[in-house]
Amino acid sequence: MSGQQRLGVGVIGAHAWAEQAHLPGYRAYERAELVALCDTVPERAQHLAQMFGVRKVYTDAAELINDPEVQMVDVCTPTDTHLPLSLAAIAAGKHVISEKPLAHDAQDAFEAARLAQAAGVRTKLGFTFRYSPAVRQIKRWIDDGTLGEIFHVHGLEQNSQFLDPSYPLRQVPAGADWNALIPSSIVGYGSHLLDLVRWCAGEYKSVIGSLHNYVPERLVRGYEGMQRIMVEDGTAALAEFVSGAQGILQTSYIAVGNYPGVELRVYGSRGAAVARLVEEGGVAETLHFATPDQVEFRKIDLPSTAYPPGTTLHTPWPELYYRNLIRYWVDEILDELPGECTFYDGAKSQQTVNALVQSHRERRWIDLPPEREASVP
Template sequence: MSASRLGVGLIGAHTWADKAHLPGYQAHEQVDLIAVCDIDPDRARAMAEKYGAKKVYTDPEQLIADPDVQMVDVCTPTFTHLPLSLAAIAGGKHVLSEKPLHTEAAPAFDAAARADAAGVRTKLGFTFRYSPAIRQLKSWIADGTLGEIFHIHGFEQNSQWLDPDFPLRQVTPGAPRDRLIPSSIIGYGSHLIDLMRWLGGEFGSVASTMKNFIPDRVIRGEPGRQRILIEDGAVALVEYANGTQGMLQTSYIAVGNYPGVEIRVYGSKGAAVARLISEFGTAETLKFATAEEVEFKPFEIGTSALPPGTTLATPWPELYYRNLVRHFVDEILEDRPQECTFYDGAKSQEIVDAIILAHQERRWVDLPGHSA
């Protein structure tokens, strides 16, 4: 793409757009924020005024059809991600979608194939790939600093919904209330699985257990407490295709601060622990040890690893999303290789599906092979 600037249109002007997506576009010197769309016109106007968007829409189809919009950002409830993304692809637009693209893998693979056929680029909002600590960890694996990788442990756990009166969001309309509804493994687990797959390679097989700990809770948009068996804790074992062993845990109710992501990698030459947890004014920490010096020491992330205008004191949604936006815009404008695409989202969902099946059938489940 030869254009020096990228016209962006955002659909969904809720809190996450305000905290993460829109600051990323505002900070990128080669982005023109063309339009903001929301079913609430006042909300759309407020976000457009705050971040300098030129147009306001209440109909996503009109935003997608706008010739000045070259890339569409889908920042809406989960069940709308796929239809809006498919509409953007059909309209010849590059598209960034919040995760998950769909709660089943097959439709996500289909969307990835449609994007490739249309010649447009995609990115999934896997925020934590764009943590400076995680990207440093990835480089240590790639350059052999950690040696042969033996174990990868991943956790995404915080007490965001430990209080049953804190409204739970993203419950699909019409979800059954009489059986376990996979939730933390989808909302949190998809992030974690993407990180573990990006760092360690393809998953071979999984075994798992899922549980509802708090059966009565407030659901956003519904009156009072509701009896709903939301899966608010899951644990899985992973056998990687290359022989690495893995373990992951997701939880809505484990005491700790948001976002609660921790990745531990153990290799033949060394080990590292990245904690993406807002604590004492710092967004993340990274520690490193070697086989000769086994006590973990802090590793300082240099300013060159941070998005321009940020520090490790920048709130993590803005810190990571500035990086995500910068990568996607640069991939489009500079024709760089794609990273973290709809295909990666489909692979993550495929693993989520396998973890759910493993729990339901109380067995190891093998992952099918899909070529990129």
């Protein structure tokens, strides 16, 4: 297709993440056209529409989805709305990207992937950290054999976003029992991490995890005063992969440190690599590499071509990574390229989240289903 073709984009949700990541990503890419923005608070939608040059504003998501100029729908809304809005977009024949998690139950996410395939539309999950230049370099080293046979993959996603109990907790699942442990960091943070590690090590075979509540009382958005709530704010886990590799994983939003708090460590027979995605000193990420004959890790500086045009390591990480995600996603659609990080991948991540929750409750290893449960374009 012509490089001049542009993809009509409609974004649902005008909150902070849309402002920091999604909308800057579309505005910066010449092959995307911001056609419409929708939010239930019209003033919020109008404000961001003016800021980012969005032509149309809606307060009803169905109207945006059915707009004939909107070819792709971006669901950037609270968790419980991801699945119904994504299904509505699929039913309307629109390509759709959703923030994670797509669904609380992996089977619902697998079904969404199947429906998208049947409708002939493309999907993507907003797993932002796949689009870190450092992480993508590690993936290239895995694929081209630079790291050799992969033995160990360690993944961390932890920062202190909710360490302060007076900072309001968001998106408690509807109908959750506040007297029982409510999975939280493993869902919001862990879904990213589980996807990254699977991308590097292959399919999960078995997992075992420990979930914990460390801050028992905190403010909760929508409620007055401090609330006693058994929300899981830290998880540690082990994983075995079909390939034979081993994994160590940890998620937390009460571990002291800066955003986004991601570290990916991959150890193979020919080399090892560490990507540290922690914004410090105005730098978004660092990458280190070692080999059996040079075991001291050395810093790797990537070429400017590894970054989206107009960005550097000093670009704030939400914009840096999402601008990369957007250009890959738009090109996949317009140039009919193979899909990456689809709803199927989101379903596989949620399947592992669900297995870790089950593992904690039953205090045992959980085997993951061995067969592929869905296919997507």
